[in-house]
Amino acid sequence: MQLIKLSNAQIETKNREVKHNDKVKIDSAGGIAVQADSTSPIVDEDNRDGWLFKKEASDTSKFNYYIYGSVGSSHPYTFSDLKSVYMCCSVDSWENSASVPIINVYSKPTGSGDAGSFYHSRKDYAINMSNQKINAGEHINLYIGDRPELKNDNRNIPLESIISNGDCLGTEEILYIVVGSDSGSLINTKILVSEAGYNLNNEIKRNIKFVV
Numbered sequence: 001m002q003l004i005k006l007s008n009a010q011i012e013t014k015n016r017e018v019k020h021n022d023k024v025k026i027d028s029a030g031g032i033a034v035q036a037d038s039t040s041p042i043v044d045e046d047n048r049d050g051w052l053f054k055k056e057a058s059d060t061s062k063f064n065y066y067i068y069g070s071v072g073s074s075h076p077y078t079f080s081d082l083k084s085v086y087m088c089c090s091v092d093s094w095e096n097s098a099s100v101p102i103i104n105v106y107s108k109p110t111g112s113g114d115a116g117s118f119y120h121s122r123k124d125y126a127i128n129m130s131n132q133k134i135n136a137g138e139h140i141n142l143y144i145g146d147r148p149e150l151k152n153d154n155r156n157i158p159l160e161s162i163i164s165n166g167d168c169l170g171t172e173e174i175l176y177i178v179v180g181s182d183s184g185s186l187i188n189t190k191i192l193v194s195e196a197g198y199n200l201n202n203e204i205k206r207n208i209k210f211v212v
Contacts, residue, residue: 022208026051038063043212050194051210053181060183067196067208068177070108079107079123080170083199084145087179088154092190094136098182099189100127103144103159107172119175121166125159132157148197
């Protein structure tokens with residue numbers, strides 16, 4: 001049997017490869033479920049991997065990709081169990097902080113003191129532009145909580161601005177984890193999302209690739 005010897009460059013490339021344990025296709029039933037109430041994503045104009053959101057009008061259109069839902073799962077996880085959430089993306093058009101994607105985490109409604117029609121509490125995570133930089137078209141890793149160990153060369157940027165809507169107690173059970181855009185973003189906003197994932201209590205770790 002012939003042994004294949006990899007060069008240092010090939011070994012480095014292999015080490016940087018991200019191990020995806022899930023994929024979601026843009027036009028599959030699963031992909032449409034993930035998109036839910038989003039403005040429909042499109043195939044990237046430059047053939048890059050991922051789903052492209054392009055804002056065509058001065059309105060409140062946005063994308064919301066539901067990467068976690070508790071329905072159908074055997075075990076409930078809580079706000080305090082959430083170790084991290086991330087997305088690999090590119091902000092192709094910069095105008096202000098609303099150009100940058102956000103992360104939302106919803107808890108299950110209880111019927112008492114619910115802050116929303118379908119959830120009890122919501123945490124919104126956004127970029128803090130006082131200490132971060134965005135370079136248009138650069139692939140970056142946005143994250144909350146612990147910095148994820150991703151095998152890519154992207155800059156890691158934490159979403160440090162947190163807005164709590166409701167009680168947001170650590171014991172509340174998570175309903176949805178969503179990566180999305182700001183409805184207040186301006187016309188011609190362009191965001192490409194290629195991957196997202198989360199870590200729940202160091203037990204459930206998912207890396208989801210967005211394919212077309």
